[in-house]
Amino acid sequence: MPGSFAGQASSDPNAKIVEAVSKIAYLPSENPQVATVSDISQLKGQSFFADAANGDKVLIYTNTKRAYLYRPSTGKIVNIGPVNTPQAQASSTPSASIDSQVARVDILNGTSVEGLTRVAALKIQKGDVQAQIVTRANAIKNTYTGTLVIDISGKNSTTAEKIATLLGGQTGKLPSPEVKPKDADILVILGSDFSK
Numbered sequence: 001m002p003g004s005f006a007g008q009a010s011s012d013p014n015a016k017i018v019e020a021v022s023k024i025a026y027l028p029s030e031n032p033q034v035a036t037v038s039d040i041s042q043l044k045g046q047s048f049f050a051d052a053a054n055g056d057k058v059l060i061y062t063n064t065k066r067a068y069l070y071r072p073s074t075g076k077i078v079n080i081g082p083v084n085t086p087q088a089q090a091s092s093t094p095s096a097s098i099d100s101q102v103a104r105v106d107i108l109n110g111t112s113v114e115g116l117t118r119v120a121a122l123k124i125q126k127g128d129v130q131a132q133i134v135t136r137a138n139a140i141k142n143t144y145t146g147t148l149v150i151d152i153s154g155k156n157s158t159t160a161e162k163i164a165t166l167l168g169g170q171t172g173k174l175p176s177p178e179v180k181p182k183d184a185d186i187l188v189i190l191g192s193d194f195s196k
Helices: 011-022 116-126 157-167
Strands: 033-037 057-061 066-071 076-084 103-109 131-138 148-151 186-190
Touching (some): 011 066, 076 131, 116 131
Antiparallel strands (some): 033 057
C-alpha cells in the first residue's frame, strides 16, 4: 500500500501512541512500526481498514503478526487483526497486507461482582483469539451461574469456542431477557463460575 501511510518520524510521538493504546489493549512486548492513515481512498477494499479514517494510527507488530488500528481523536481502537509484512520492508513507510477476520465481541457481566468484564477482556486479548472487544457492560440479569458465549452472527463458531475455553464457559444461544447486540459478532455473558 505505498502512499497509504505517512511514515514514522521521531520515536517520541510513537511512544505516546503506543502508551495510549496500551492503556486500553494488551499489546505485544515488541516495539511496533507506527504509521498514520493519510489517504483512506487508497485503502478501499481492505476489510481491516473498512472503518478507518484519515489520521488514524496503525501499530504493526511484525514478530507477533498483529496490527492495531487506533483513533487518537476518540481514544478508541477501531480494529485489531493479523498482519503479514514483507521481510525486506524496512523503510519508514510500512506496507502491510492485513487480513481481518476479527470478531467483534461484547462482554456482559451476568453477576453482581464488579470488574469481571475487564478481567475477561484481558484474558481474551492475551489469548490466541482474533477478537476485538467492542463493549463491556452489565447484563440485564445478574444471576447467571455459567459463563455463556453466543455466536450472534453465526459465522464465528470457532472463535466463540476458543473464547468459551479461555473463560471456562460454554457456547450456547442468546438467553432471555438479554438483547441481541447490534455491533457485535459474539456476545459473552459472564456467570458466577467465572468469578470463582
